[in-house]
Amino acid sequence: MAKASRTEVFDIDINKLYDVIVDFESYPEFVLGVNDIKVHDMTDESGIVEYSIDMIKKLNYHLDMEMSRPSKVAWKFKKGDLFKVNDGGWDLKDLGDGKTEVTYSLEIEVKGFIPGSKMIVNKLTETSLPSMMKSFYERAKGL
Secondary structure (H helix, E strand, O other), rough: OOOEEEEEHHHOOHHHHHHHHHHHHHHHHHHHOEEEEEEEEEOEEEEEEEEEEOOEEEEEEEEEEEOOOOOOOOOOOOEEEEEEEEEEEEEEEEOOEEEEEEEEEEEEEOOOOOOOOOHHHHHHHHHHHHHHEEEEEHHHHHH
């Protein structure tokens, strides 16, 4: 099982950042590797998000989302091609003066033996995390 967590302070209002995080359908516009998003049964507090991504190979998976405005977006793996586990979330803390402490955490485990699975896990947890967080920050700054 691979785990990763990263905390940064962004010069952005917590609500602006939260709005970008929960705008799942816009991810293909600014998140590298996300090809398509389908949202199912979404409310302000929960829903299912179906991801189609291209991370070394094309993958499809569904996550159960739990949201609590403006401080938390969490998910648990529901079903998909590669993962046994894909759990994580965004924790946001308002620091005042338009600054937000952002923690992104992820825990993943892949099914069985899949050629290149270690490389996929490393790419998802280590290489992509800082640039992915930056893309959310830049998107929120542009609003």
